[in-house]
Amino acid sequence: MSYSEQELACLKPDHVIDAIGEVCPHTLNLALNGLKKAKSGEIVVEVTDHTIATKTIPAAVKMNKYAEFLGIVRQDGNYHIFLKKI
């Protein structure tokens, strides 16, 4: 299920990945590495200014059932990509 921006803002992330200044494929690699470290059910948030990551990360985790994609919050020109480890 996907959440609204308000619902996502209320979630407390278990892991925050700073990917500002990174481009592909490092944005995706950082998300995958973050998910590896997380436990099932934990929320991983990647903060990025790379627009394409908002497409590639959700597509990659959905495709491979790594995590549930919860949604994206846009804040100060950055994207906060919310993922829940399966």
Added chain:
Amino acid sequence: MAYTWDIFVMAAVFGFLYGFLLQKADFCFVASIRDLISVRDTRILNGVLVLIAAALLGWGIALAAGAAEVSQIWTVPLGGANLLGGILFGIGMTLSGGCGSGTLYRCGMGYVQFWIVLICAIAGNLLFAFLYDPWVRDYFLQPLTLDGDGYTLFSLPLSPLVIPVLIVAVMLIAAVRRHGAKAIMNGFREALTDWKRNPLKQAHWDIRLVAALLGIIASIQFVMMSNVSITGPETRIGGVLLALIFGEGIVYNNTYLNGLFADFPRIGIGPEETLVMFMVVGAFCSAVMSGSFKLRLPRAARLPYAVGGGLLMGVASRLAPGCNIANLIAGVGGLSMSSVIVIVGMIIGIFIVTAYIFRMPLLLFSRED
């Protein structure tokens, strides 16, 4: 030949449209292959396949209708340089993070990293020009060349529509067998109806629709103006800058650069260079409209990749020759055999960096489901 102002306007319009559309779909050839082999994501690859299909049909229709001739197709010498240039370009664009077109549209989005990549790619173009005569030409290109004129399957004594229609039919049959006819129809519907309130303010357009539009626009450009290309014009822009700094003699005395300006009345910016510059403008406008423009500073740790990848892309694009856009659209669309080899080389290059330098997962080759 002297160019008239109307061809510059036409080039600016084409460039603007390419840049606008590439940004709207975040169309990146590196990602199309890398995401497939790494995480089995075929979203961008589907766009590339639609682009190939649209270009093939566009070129076929243009030739069949008599709007263009086989002699106008972009063919280059066929040989080992196509494969080696393709591999090196694939490595360079994966290291730097963006292909020939991806670099340009991201420049328009405010990525400082890709301005560095672009500057280094032009430096790589010029480096090749100064190594060309005699080293690269006599000791590398000549021994590796199999056919100096290049070859296009459109030269075969068939209707120009036969091969494109056959290839696109095979693509469609394969897609239907893999996904089912219903899913393909749904895909068509999604591609055409993925709109929110204002399309111009929408950050992302469906990549398949954008790919089809790019193929149509490139076909119109083929008929009205020229084959779409990026790195050749970028090399000429580099030549113009050199002439401004060091005087025109540096360009005229260089065999390679002199050849690039052979059709020009003088050293300067021509229509194709205008097209490339307006790709950045189109991407900038698209990004501003959707709120995607931001001055983005790269991490210092990534700068060696931007510099090294850019330089390698610049050298390799002259060796192959051409970047992903010229070889995918004008090359494969024109059934030019050298471009097929270049694209295979690029895929090998992308795989090398993905697997052995970035050490990403390679799920395409894993048996887990």
